[in-house]
Amino acid sequence: MTPVSAAKWAGLAAILVVPALLGSGNYAYLVQAGGMIGLYMILALGLNFTMGYVGLFDLGYIAFFAAGAYGAAICGAYNVPLLIELPLTVAFAVLLRLGLGVSILRLRGDYLAIVTMGFGEITRLVINNLDSITNGPKGMEVPPLQLFSWTLSGNLGYYYLIAACVALGVIGSRRLEDSRVGRAWVAIREDETAARLSGISVNEHKLLAFTISAGFAAVAGMIFAHWIQFVTPESFVFWESILIVSMIVLGGMGSIYGVLLGALILGGVPQILQVFLAGSKWIDYRYFFFGVVLVVVVLFRPEGLWPHKRRQAELHEEAA
Amino acid sequence: MKTAGGGKGAPLLEVRQLSQHFGGLKALDGVDLDLSQGEIVSVIGPNGAGKTTFFNVMTGVYPGTEGAILFNGEAVRGLPSHEVIRRGIARTFQNIRLFSNMTALENVMVGRHCRTRNGLLAPLLRLPAYYEEERRIEAAAKDLLGFVGLLSFGNHLAKNLPYGDQRRLEIARALATEPKLIILDEPTAGMNPAECERLVELIRRIRDRGVTVLLIEHQMRVVMGISDRVVVLDYGVKIAEGKPLEVTKNPRVIEAYLGKECD
Numbered sequence A: 001m002t003p004v005s006a007a008k009w010a011g012l013a014a015i016l017v018v019p020a021l022l023g024s025g026n027y028a029y030l031v032q033a034g035g036m037i038g039l040y041m042i043l044a045l046g047l048n049f050t051m052g053y054v055g056l057f058d059l060g061y062i063a064f065f066a067a068g069a070y071g072a073a074i075c076g077a078y079n080v081p082l083l084i085e086l087p088l089t090v091a092f093a094v095l096l097r098l099g100l101g102v103s104i105l106r107l108r109g110d111y112l113a114i115v116t117m118g119f120g121e122i123t124r125l126v127i128n129n130l131d132s133i134t135n136g137p138k139g140m141e142v143p144p145l146q147l148f149s150w151t152l153s154g155n156l157g158y159y160y161l162i163a164a165c166v167a168l169g170v171i172g173s174r175r176l177e178d179s180r181v182g183r184a185w186v187a188i189r190e191d192e193t194a195a196r197l198s199g200i201s202v203n204e205h206k207l208l209a210f211t212i213s214a215g216f217a218a219v220a221g222m223i224f225a226h227w228i229q230f231v232t233p234e235s236f237v238f239w240e241s242i243l244i245v246s247m248i249v250l251g252g253m254g255s256i257y258g259v260l261l262g263a264l265i266l267g268g269v270p271q272i273l274q275v276f277l278a279g280s281k282w283i284d285y286r287y288f289f290f291g292v293v294l295v296v297v298v299l300f301r302p303e304g305l306w307p308h309k310r311r312q313a314e315l316h317e318e319a320a
Numbered sequence B: 001m002k003t004a005g006g007g008k009g010a011p012l013l014e015v016r017q018l019s020q021h022f023g024g025l026k027a028l029d030g031v032d033l034d035l036s037q038g039e040i041v042s043v044i045g046p047n048g049a050g051k052t053t054f055f056n057v058m059t060g061v062y063p064g065t066e067g068a069i070l071f072n073g074e075a076v077r078g079l080p081s082h083e084v085i086r087r088g089i090a091r092t093f094q095n096i097r098l099f100s101n102m103t104a105l106e107n108v109m110v111g112r113h114c115r116t117r118n119g120l121l122a123p124l125l126r127l128p129a130y131y132e133e134e135r136r137i138e139a140a141a142k143d144l145l146g147f148v149g150l151l152s153f154g155n156h157l158a159k160n161l162p163y164g165d166q167r168r169l170e171i172a173r174a175l176a177t178e179p180k181l182i183i184l185d186e187p188t189a190g191m192n193p194a195e196c197e198r199l200v201e202l203i204r205r206i207r208d209r210g211v212t213v214l215l216i217e218h219q220m221r222v223v224m225g226i227s228d229r230v231v232v233l234d235y236g237v238k239i240a241e242g243k244p245l246e247v248t249k250n251p252r253v254i255e256a257y258l259g260k261e262c263d
Helices: A003-022 A029-053 A062-077 A082-104 A109-129 A155-177 A180-190 A192-196 A202-228 A238-251 A256-276 A281-300 B051-058 B081-086 B104-115 B121-125 B128-147 B163-175 B193-208 B220-226 B244-249 B251-256
Strands: A145-147 A150-152 B011-022 B025-036 B040-044 B066-071 B089-091 B181-185 B212-216 B229-234 B237-242
Touching (some): A003 A029, A029 A180, A029 A238, A062 A238, A082 A109, A145 A202, A180 A192, A192 A202, A238 A281, A256 A281, B025 B051, B025 B237, B040 B193, B051 B089, B081 B089, B104 B128, B104 B163, B193 B212, B193 B220, B229 B244, B237 B244, B237 B251
């Protein structure tokens, strides 16, 4: 076994075993932190389709996380079983995204960023004011995840569920990026006009990536709601959208492992700092550190911490 | 790779009274053009004559204001670009437009997009259809890289290739869409005489595959050497058309534009 693959297996084992060992000891908060980081990973992997592959800036992505969370909450309120809740919630988020995409994907660059930002805020305001359905700013209680008679509770259980979803997300992303559609996405990011004139239906492919992103966000939102068992509009502020965008920029646009690393750093560090700096006056500065890190990375490593490497093909002269 | 059938003489493209107006500016004004299968035709004219606009209308970048473009007897004016490409017209750009951060091979593989079909499911589940199609895409792309002489650079990022190679990679990507007509917008721009020579030879080989070639070209030596016919545009109007030598003797052409000496 090479050192690299040994390190990989050791890392994987640590991710799976360590949380179970932490139990209810002093470091139990790490399991919860790990779960939250995992949720950010799912979100970042999802947004990576829109932003990383196709290169569309989306500053309102958290709206679809909210759609997932409130989908779970509302389904919970009506005792909808999980097997119906899941497709229902994902379909809702995807259709919402599709509607948004159809109307705005003709916009480019800054304009798209501004419109999506507006959409994110509108979504939060709607949730905040739609008292009859969402219970407004008071929030909604959500039952834990239940499949038939089996109930998932406790941080550890959700941690593993989230880890499994991250793994699925990584596999799905890898398989799609190395495909005809995945190449078309990257081609659009690289040069939209050239992509169109190479025979790609640009609008359809943008829309496809855009909606896939919503699917990831909806699943993350559902898990979040069932885990925390409470949702309020406060969880879906503009800052969260920015944070996910930053994860992708920090890690490397279009790079699966870069995006995971970005989520680990930007999702994890504030939580760790919160614990270590608790009570000290530095706690108010934790986002300041983070701003500094981001600026440094963008200045000195604009392609991200772990940029994507293009696939290398075997080339030999007698190729058919 | 499949080549378009039929010999010389079959009408491939008929452009009738094609116009593109931008407000009061008539960038293209009532242009007619016929192309037969297997021809190499050059479009020349002074800067701003409407050459690139003409190519842009032909490939759906601009919708065109009036007139008709019949390709294989089918009206294609106003179709979205990817639909035009699917019908068998491919093009390259005056300013090279590659997918810079993709490898040379991937650039050509993207060109196979409109001739392949895999959606999301086959790659997600790694169905046999996925492997089968990917293998065919890759084989065709390698074949074309070999055709333009870039196979050994297949794994290089497009942006790292030398200028002349980028031009040829763009041609390979265009050929990957299986065109019946390829439109080359100033393919020799910025090339030295030796590179020019290789490109002229490449254009001939493209024609020998059965692909009709329409090109914008400034270097008169290239134009004279390979064109079956030459079309001269000036201020959006076709002012002359004919064999290369005839055209250069046409007084209207001489008046509008003497052509740049090839170095």
